[in-house]
Amino acid sequence: MESGQLIVITGPSGVGKGTLVKLLLAHHPELTVSTSATTRPPRKGEVNGEDYFFLSRDEFETMIEKGEFLEWAEYTGNLYGTLRQAVEEELEQGKQVLLEIEVLGARKVHESFPEATRIFILPPSLDVLEERLKKRGKDSPSAIAQRLDYAKTELEAAEEFDYSLVNDDVDRVLVELEKIIFN
Template identity: 55%
Template sequence: MMQALPIQSCANTQEDQSPGRLIVLTGPSGVGKGTLMRSLLQRHPQLYYSVSVTTRSPRPGEIEGKNYYFISRSKFEQLIAKGEFLEWAEFAGNYYGTLRETVLNQVRSGKLVVLEIELEGARQIRTFFPHVLSIFILPPDFDELEKRIRGRGQDSEEAIARRLCRAKEEVKAAGEFDIKVVNDNFETALNAIETALFNSNS
């Protein structure tokens, strides 16, 4: 179960005066947000993707520094103590977080910075970045979501049940977000994200 954890104030960042923009993409596990993000970055190389830090082990095909920065639990806790994270939380026994200065420097430089993070992290960021563009990705239905999670072949029956239970709770939070996109048809969903992202920055 994810545990939301406190972060230090970003009062000195003056995000609302920055020329760039922060965009947060979230949604339940298995909804396809990672695949949407990869396609978005391929189409729009001017976007800056902030790579998260995690204490979990890499999955097959994942690359250090591209998918995540994989570090030890003790190292992660050292970074917490130093206030290095913009947001962080614990999910399924592992820490996940976004490095503060990396994101702030890119926003200040005028970049559109995109984060793909968990729900609790998205909530934390919105507290301190009131002008963040928040996008929630929804599954067409829970049968399809279960099919996608099973199709990854990475989870036990117990883990799948936990993910689906959590997904039902996460979907209830969709109304908190600026934009909701149903990932039924991939191209349609991707176009909806592009329209929302670039129109919001015009």
């Protein structure tokens, strides 16, 4: 059986990665998305095992020690990671696997999977990114400020990736993603 394709989608928090991945999955049910693990508490409406695997810090750190993560990073005080075995099993089945992860994680995945297709999603501007973060209503003002500060550093990494797309029109960016993934 032919090995699958790993597609890494990254960019700053609030840039629209999640929206784009949901649209890709709605249009292309043959795609698989990897569910990340995190130590942050669930947000309203999030389901364990679907949105994230919600773990205690102790559980997460034990899994790090056992090498169970393809990548992991600490972001705004919480740990996030991609479960290695789940991704490898999907790829062995010939599936196209999407990873929606942050920039440091994307760099770590590149070490293990240099053949992965890596896509960086950019905001039209930092002002637009700030408005999106405020509009989604999930973070405190201090968390938003922290995410914006971190975004400035992350944006400098865009040139490291195979593709960079400015998310100024979700329909246009979706078409661009489809061209990258399916061509």
